[in-house]
Amino acid sequence: MAEITMTVNGRTVSGTCEDRTLLVQFIRENQGLTGTHVGCDTSQCGACVVHVDGKAVKSCTMLAAQANGSEVTTIEGLASGGELHPVQAAFREHHGLQCGFCTPGMIMTAVDMIRRHDGQLDEHTVRSELDGNICRCTGYHNIVKAILAAAEEMGGSAKVAAE
Amino acid sequence: MGVEGIGARVARKEDKRFITGKGRYTDDMVVVGMKHAHFVRSPYAHAKIRSIDASAAEKMLGVIAVLNGKQMTEDGIGNLICGWMIHSKDGSPMNMGAWRPIAQDTVRYVGDAVAVVVADTKAQARDAAEAVVVDYEELPVVTEAVQALKDGAPQLHPEAKNNLIFDWEIGDAAATDAAIKSAAHVTKMKIVNNRLIPNPMEPRAALGIYDEAEDHYTCYTTSQNPHVARLVMSAFYNVAPENKLRVIAPDVGGGFGSKIYIYPEEIVCLWASKRTGVPVKWNSDRTEAFLADAHGRDHVTEVEMAFDADNNMTALKVDTIANLGAYMSLFSSSVPTYLYATLFSGQYKIPAIHGNVRTVYTNTAPVDAYRGAGRPEATYLLERIVETAARELNVDPAELRRQNFIREFPYQTPVIMCYDAGDYEASLEAAMQAADYKGFPARRDEAESRGKLRGIGMSCYIEACGIAPSQAVGSLGAGVGLWESAEVRVNAVGTVEVLTGSHSHGQGHETTFAQLVNDRFGLPIDQVSIVHGDTDKVQMGMGTYGSRSGAVGMSAIVKALDKVEAKAKKIAAHLLEADESDIEISGGELKVKGTDKTVPWFQMALAAYTAHNLPDGMEPGLKEGAFYDPTNFTFPAGCYICEVEVDPDTGKTEIVQFVAADDFGKIINPMIVEGQVHGGIAQGIGQALLEGTSYDPETGQLLTASYMDYTMPRADDLPSFKVSTTETACPGNPLGIKGCGEAGAIGSPPALINAITNAIGKNDLTMPATPQKVWAALQG
Numbered sequence: 019m020a021e022i023t024m025t026v027n028g029r030t031v032s033g034t035c036e037d038r039t040l041l042v043q044f045i046r047e048n049q050g051l052t053g054t055h056v057g058c059d060t061s062q063c064g065a066c067v068v069h070v071d072g073k074a075v076k077s078c079t080m081l082a083a084q085a086n087g088s089e090v091t092t093i094e095g096l097a098s099g100g101e102l103h104p105v106q107a108a109f110r111e112h113h114g115l116q117c118g119f120c121t122p123g124m125i126m127t128a129v130d131m132i133r134r135h136d137g138q139l140d141e142h143t144v145r146s147e148l149d150g151n152i153c154r155c156t157g158y159h160n161i162v163k164a165i166l167a168a169a170e171e172m173g174g175s176a177k178v179a180a181e
Numbered sequence: 182m183g184v185e186g187i188g189a190r191v192a193r194k195e196d197k198r199f200i201t202g203k204g205r206y207t208d209d210m211v212v213v214g215m216k217h218a219h220f221v222r223s224p225y226a227h228a229k230i231r232s233i234d235a236s237a238a239e240k241m242l243g244v245i246a247v248l249n250g251k252q253m254t255e256d257g258i259g260n261l262i263c264g265w266m267i268h269s270k271d272g273s274p275m276n277m278g279a280w281r282p283i284a285q286d287t288v289r290y291v292g293d294a295v296a297v298v299v300a301d302t303k304a305q306a307r308d309a310a311e312a313v314v315v316d317y318e319e320l321p322v323v324t325e326a327v328q329a330l331k332d333g334a335p336q337l338h339p340e341a342k343n344n345l346i347f348d349w350e351i352g353d354a355a356a357t358d359a360a361i362k363s364a365a366h367v368t369k370m371k372i373v374n375n376r377l378i379p380n381p382m383e384p385r386a387a388l389g390i391y392d393e394a395e396d397h398y399t400c401y402t403t404s405q406n407p408h409v410a411r412l413v414m415s416a417f418y419n420v421a422p423e424n425k426l427r428v429i430a431p432d433v434g435g436g437f438g439s440k441i442y443i444y445p446e447e448i449v450c451l452w453a454s455k456r457t458g459v460p461v462k463w464n465s466d467r468t469e470a471f472l473a474d475a476h477g478r479d480h481v482t483e484v485e486m487a488f489d490a491d492n493n494m495t496a497l498k499v500d501t502i503a504n505l506g507a508y509m510s511l512f513s514s515s516v517p518t519y520l521y522a523t524l525f526s527g528q529y530k531i532p533a534i535h536g537n538v539r540t541v542y543t544n545t546a547p548v549d550a551y552r553g554a555g556r557p558e559a560t561y562l563l564e565r566i567v568e569t570a571a572r573e574l575n576v577d578p579a580e581l582r583r584q585n586f587i588r589e590f591p592y593q594t595p596v597i598m599c600y601d602a603g604d605y606e607a608s609l610e611a612a613m614q615a616a617d618y619k620g621f622p623a624r625r626d627e628a629e630s631r632g633k634l635r636g637i638g639m640s641c642y643i644e645a646c647g648i649a650p651s652q653a654v655g656s657l658g659a660g661v662g663l664w665e666s667a668e669v670r671v672n673a674v675g676t677v678e679v680l681t682g683s684h685s686h687g688q689g690h691e692t693t694f695a696q697l698v699n700d701r702f703g704l705p706i707d708q709v710s711i712v713h714g715d716t717d718k719v720q721m722g723m724g725t726y727g728s729r730s731g732a733v734g735m736s737a738i739v740k741a742l743d744k745v746e747a748k749a750k751k752i753a754a755h756l757l758e759a760d761e762s763d764i765e766i767s768g769g770e771l772k773v774k775g776t777d778k779t780v781p782w783f784q785m786a787l788a789a790y791t792a793h794n795l796p797d798g799m800e801p802g803l804k805e806g807a808f809y810d811p812t813n814f815t816f817p818a819g820c821y822i823c824e825v826e827v828d829p830d831t832g833k834t835e836i837v838q839f840v841a842a843d844d845f846g847k848i849i850n851p852m853i854v855e856g857q858v859h860g861g862i863a864q865g866i867g868q869a870l871l872e873g874t875s876y877d878p879e880t881g882q883l884l885t886a887s888y889m890d891y892t893m894p895r896a897d898d899l900p901s902f903k904v905s906t907t908e909t910a911c912p913g914n915p916l917g918i919k920g921c922g923e924a925g926a927i928g929s930p931p932a933l934i935n936a937i938t939n940a941i942g943k944n945d946l947t948m949p950a951t952p953q954k955v956w957a958a959l960q961g
């Protein structure tokens with residue numbers, strides 16, 4: 019058994035779990051944060067993407083013990099003070115979700131993608147970067163639109179702030 | 182159109198919980214004392230079970246019980262059934278073999294359940310399942326339907342000689358043969374419709390909770406139709422009487438047909454909960470989903486289309502062998518028959534049609550409805566053969582279609598369906614214009630200069646939705662009626678709850694259905710809640726599949742709203758001392774026409790519940806229910822055009838343009854409708870280009886049982902789509918709705934294959950058109 023302590027959505031938490039426990043299991047079963055989903059068993063679908071120390075990670079590829087001492091953000095921790103993150107708002111505005119199951123992973127991937135590219139995205143890049151996230155409902159059309167819109171919105175506000 | 186009414190592009194109410202991680206799916210449910218199930222599944226496609234030794238597993242840490250099929254039989258749990266009776270052309274009923282929820286003597290496909298372990302944790306259950314020793318005696322295997330029909334093929338069920346389930350026909354064989362004989366031109370093809378694995382992103386799950394004190398069961402499950410699940414589990418599987426069984430389908434992460442059926446696992450969780458005394462949860466992993474979810478399609482067809490000397494279609498003859506897998510799933514028999522062959526006329530006047538369908542058992546996962554269910558198979562064979570005929574006759578494929586379009590309605594086809602309305606030329610024109618069809622030769626030449634082969638292909642599909650008039654489907658063998666129910670409850674403060682038997686698993690009902698109420702009474706949609714998916718809340722419903730929630734589900738809501746409106750007007754007339762025929766409702770007020778006398782909606786509602794001052798004899802309250810039984814199917818139709826570039830060196834296809842022009846009748850929320858089309862097209866492209874299910878023919882092992890082997894469409898496989906709609910209202914229901922959920926998956930595969938075969942100049946190509954196949958076709 020492993021004793022694990024990490025920061026999840028800004029709060030320090032600890033728990034005891036079997037050594038083989040995956041980060042996604044720790045998040046869902048130990049922490050009760052069920053917004054992070056499991057859609058496959060081969061680390062292909064991306065429904066379980068969370069941020070570990072600021073980077074998008076498939077939480078099914080990592081043992082909970084490996085995240086000991088890390089800062090983890092899940093979909094539940096993305097909105098701040100009741101205000102949706104711009105990516106969340108864009109997914110709603112552009113109908114980038116239907117059944118909602120892949121959505122948390124898509125959004126967490128998109129936030130990381132926009133950060134890494136400094137908001138400079140085009141359709142080709144977004145589609146290519148979404149390679150690790152599978153959606154069966156939307157045909158990706160509106161997901162791509164939502165991510166591009168969010169990138170513009172976030173870039174736009176940064177620019178305004180700089181001025 | 183108001184900002185939230187019919188036709189408005191309203192952002193979805195349900196999105197807030199999904200984008201913040203607050204969706205509640207079955208696997209998210211946790212109840213006190215809950216334990217976990219893991220199934221022991223057969224690694225063999227066909228074998229006798231000699232013995233099951235669970236003694237080591239039972240002693241392992243955390244294990245509560247290891248249960249088997251014999252115990253289920255002892256407890257009186259019934260066989261799984263197919264709920265649609267089909268008779269062979271000789272009048273004999275279909276040959277249905279027994280399907281035990283847990284196999285007792287024989288396993289018939291890889292993944293067939295043979296035992297279930299219940300333990301404290303998922304991991305312990307999985308560990309113990311590996312320690313269950315099953316002694317199998319291997320039997321010979323057959324995975325392909327054509328092979329299974331042959332003499333000497335391995336036999337799956339004693340009830341089905343030569344594995345034949347039924348041999349069914351539709352249409353006029355003699356007239357069709359005569360027309361083919363006297364035709365000026367006959368095009369012949371062999372068409373294979375590849376087997377698909379549905380893959381909703383949420384794997385199936387079930388949580389069974391038995392309450393001993395009340396002798397009552399609760400089942401949380403990933404279902405598209407929880408009421409049908411309760412009915413079937415009660416009436417056929419003998420789990421519990423309906424009043425002792427509550428089925429809840431909370432947020433469900435996609436279905437596409439695969440969550441219609443009542444599978445062994447939810448029955449086992451309920452039964453195991455009683456047997457062990459603890460709530461039992463099972464959650465499928467993806468490999469299990471590949472193995473044990475119902476698959477789709479899998480047809481092999483010989484088809485002939487006849488033309489006269491003026492290129493008018495004169496006959497269509499179809500001979501199909503459909504693989505239904507190892508057992509008959511709930512609606513499996515209806516898919517390759519009444520959901521398939523009744524669409525053989527397509528958008529065309531074809532005077533003589535005959536179809537013959539043989540369905541067959543094989544050692545593969547059961548096959549049932551998957552998005553489109555029979556209609557993609559019909560559309561694929563028709564639109565491939567029309568395109569092929571155009572090439573043989575050396576005419577423009579668009580013109581051959583246009584020349585043969587049905588133009589007068591109602592139109593009685595030779596294969597049961599009577600089309601009520603449509604304008605096929607309008608969608609063809611819209612698509613050709615959006616695709617710049619005329620500009621294609623220049624684009625082809627330009628691509629050629631870059632060493633690419635550019636092709637264009639189209640598909641003019643029709644489908645039947647709004648399933649379906651109960652009496653009609655009853656006469657065709659359905660075990661249920663296919664109406665829908667609704668209840669509209671106006672609360673004392675005027676807010677509204679709509680209870681519906683439809684189930685939303687991505688379709689956005691919580692928004693669209695609320696738009697109906699807004700349109701009718703002018704109430705903001707945030708004052709309207711849609712309640713669904715719980716048999717304790719909603720009386721009875723038939724669920725969501727076959728694009729029926731709009732045409733049937735919303736029609737039931739309209740009927741209930743009519744009744745609410747009538748009573749509300751009576752109350753307002755009484756309060757305003759006016760005649761009820763002079764009352765009109767808009768903007769959340771009830772007004773006396775032509776005066777300034779009004780009563781706010783909430784005040785009318787309050788009056789209904791205080792009952793201090795109601796018309797003489799009126800019952801208090803404001804709540805009305807309705808059942809709606811459709812009068813006909815609805816017939817969405819449209820035209821899809823696909824343009825591709827093929828790299829001749831690698832055989833890789835790039836979709837450079839995809840255009841859809843659909844006629845869905847009246848549209849409530851265009852944003853949601855477009856989303857349905859996008860998703861459907863992606864699944865259709867998946868079928869045509871990427872998704873191939875492969876069983877090893879010798880061993881019956883599923884070779885494509887993970888996302889590393891089965892190619893799901895990803896964002897970089899697809900283009901952005903150009904979608905638009907044309908509109909002919911459906912005369913058959915009060916809103917004029919036809920349905921939009923499946924069109925994309927129905928119309929797109931032939932358009933894509935027609936485009937690729939156009940590009941490479943070779944017509945013989947099967948789906949999925951992988952680079953390897955396209956390259957090989959180019960060499961041939």
